[in-house]
Amino acid sequence: TQLLEQSPQFLSIQEGENLTVYCNSSSVFSSLQWYRQEPGEGPVLLVTVVTGGEVKKLKRLTFQFGDARKDSSLHITAAQPGDTGLYLCAGISGTYKYIFGTGTRLKVLA
Amino acid sequence: GAVVSQHPSRVICKSGTSVKIECRSLDFQATTMFWYRQFPKQSLMLMATSNEGSKATYEQGVEKDKFLINHASLTLSTLTVTSAHPEDSSFYICSARGPPLGGPINEQFFGPGTRLTVL
Numbered sequence: 567t568q569l570l571e572q573s574p575q576f577l578s579i580q581e582g583e584n585l586t587v588y589c590n591s592s593s594v595f596s597s598l599q600w601y602r603q604e605p606g607e608g609p610v611l612l613v614t615v616v617t618g619g620e621v622k623k624l625k626r627l628t629f630q631f632g633d634a635r636k637d638s639s640l641h642i643t644a645a646q647p648g649d650t651g652l653y654l655c656a657g658i659s660g661t662y663k664y665i666f667g668t669g670t671r672l673k674v675l676a
Numbered sequence: 677g678a679v680v681s682q683h684p685s686r687v688i689c690k691s692g693t694s695v696k697i698e699c700r701s702l703d704f705q706a707t708t709m710f711w712y713r714q715f716p717k718q719s720l721m722l723m724a725t726s727n728e729g730s731k732a733t734y735e736q737g738v739e740k741d742k743f744l745i746n747h748a749s750l751t752l753s754t755l756t757v758t759s760a761h762p763e764d765s766s767f768y769i770c771s772a773r774g775p776p777l778g779g780p781i782n783e784q785f786f787g788p789g790t791r792l793t794v795l
Contacts (some may be wrong), residue, residue: 609786667716667719
């Protein structure tokens with residue numbers, strides 16, 4: 567069974583701080599996505615990474631896919647209250663099935 | 677971009693009744709739809725994969741007689757929770773995937789979710 571472990575599970579930080587969320591697996595994925603989900607809503611896609619070692623930036627968010635395509639990280643610079651939410655990574659297998667990570671709940675305090 | 681809707685967004689029912697949740701792809705044809713379940717403060721758990729015109733494939737531990745899935749058209753899949761009980765209360769999310777786009781990614785587009793509360 568493919569598993570995606572995210573760390574930390576919970577994170578509460580002050581506005582302006584930086585943070586990194588990790589997504590780790592023992593399995594190789596063809597690609598990996600990061601989502602943010604607000605309470606009572608569906609997940610919203612932030613980014614897709616495909617190539618091992620790939621780095622993508624989305625404003626203050628930086629995403630990296632591990633060289634072996636087994637892990638990924640999400641770094642947020644100067645976090646803002648609007649970044650609050652549940653962050654989910656999702657590994658995509660060759661059969662296009664999505665395996666979601668365990669989730670990281672982020673709270674940014676003003 | 678591709679839009680997926682779910683109906684209803686919220687439903688409350690009595691124990692023992694059945695509840696049907698609809699998932700529609702509004703502007704594309706979805707050959708495959710997925711149903712997920714999410715418990716409070718937890719991640720999404722894949723329940724089943726539904727291909728248009730064929731039987732759904734259920735993940736291990738998901739009762740197919742409990743969670744009936746029908747994917748009768750390229751734009752509609754339904755999940756029926758039969759004889760619902762309080763432990764079935766959860767947030768149910770569907771996603772839809774269209775025909776292969778030719779690229780490395782076969783993206784899923786997620787619906788807004790349906791919150792089911794069984795009293």
